[in-house]
Amino acid sequence: DVKVTQSSRYLVKRTGEKVFLECVQDMDHENMFWYRQDPGLGLRLIYFSYDVKMKEKGDIPEGYSVSREKKERFSLILESASTNQTSMYLCASSLGAIEQYFGPGTRLTVT
Amino acid sequence: DQQVKQNSPSLSVQEGRISILNCDYTNSMFDYFLWYKKYPAEGPTFLISISSIKDKNEDGRFTVFLNKSAKHLSLHIVPSQPGDSAVYFCAASLSNYGQNFVFGPGTRLSVLP
Numbered sequence: 001d002v003k004v005t006q007s008s009r010y011l012v013k014r015t016g017e018k019v020f021l022e023c024v025q026d027m028d029h030e031n032m033f034w035y036r037q038d039p040g041l042g043l044r045l046i047y048f049s050y051d052v053k054m055k056e057k058g059d060i061p062e063g064y065s066v067s068r069e070k071k072e073r074f075s076l077i078l079e080s081a082s083t084n085q086t087s088m089y090l091c092a093s094s095l096g097a098i099e100q101y102f103g104p105g106t107r108l109t110v111t
Numbered sequence: 112d113q114q115v116k117q118n119s120p121s122l123s124v125q126e127g128r129i130s131i132l133n134c135d136y137t138n139s140m141f142d143y144f145l146w147y148k149k150y151p152a153e154g155p156t157f158l159i160s161i162s163s164i165k166d167k168n169e170d171g172r173f174t175v176f177l178n179k180s181a182k183h184l185s186l187h188i189v190p191s192q193p194g195d196s197a198v199y200f201c202a203a204s205l206s207n208y209g210q211n212f213v214f215g216p217g218t219r220l221s222v223l224p
Contacts, residue, residue, distance in 0.1 A: 035214075042113075042214035043155070043200065044214070045212065098145065098160065099157045100157070101154075102154030105153075105154055
């Protein structure tokens, strides 16, 4: 079974802090994705990566950056957290096929 | 404006009856559609998909119907079971690669015993 793990289930940070959200997949998938999920808006793509050191902007990249130094790990970085970044963050991976496998999510609260 | 809409935020159905979840999209170029199911405190899991060359795809109790002219798809669950209670997301893509997924806001299904 594909396993996608995220470093934290719940995280509380202060405005202005730098925040790292880590995602690891164990199935050698090429593609990795970061989404945020907000009520009434569904899942919105922040960034994705098709290979190590490659990244592409999704629909809402502002305020975020990513890092993919190893194939299995994809990090989402909030350089200076703001209250409007309070959300559920979901990481996913896929092997070129259409199905994406999701991690359990990190609920981030910025106060 | 949302390109993928799920106009019912919630739906309650009696166990054993049919659940019908609806999804509408605005971009006629979308050619691949998926449904994901999400339980609380878990990530979404893939349920079923359909490409635009078909109008129906079936997998056990789950059937997805696509009406391209109406830009509408629906997920039918028959018979509904309490374990089906979850949030269901519809997603559409311009390709079968995944980077262009657009998700709907989700419908919370409650199956009552």
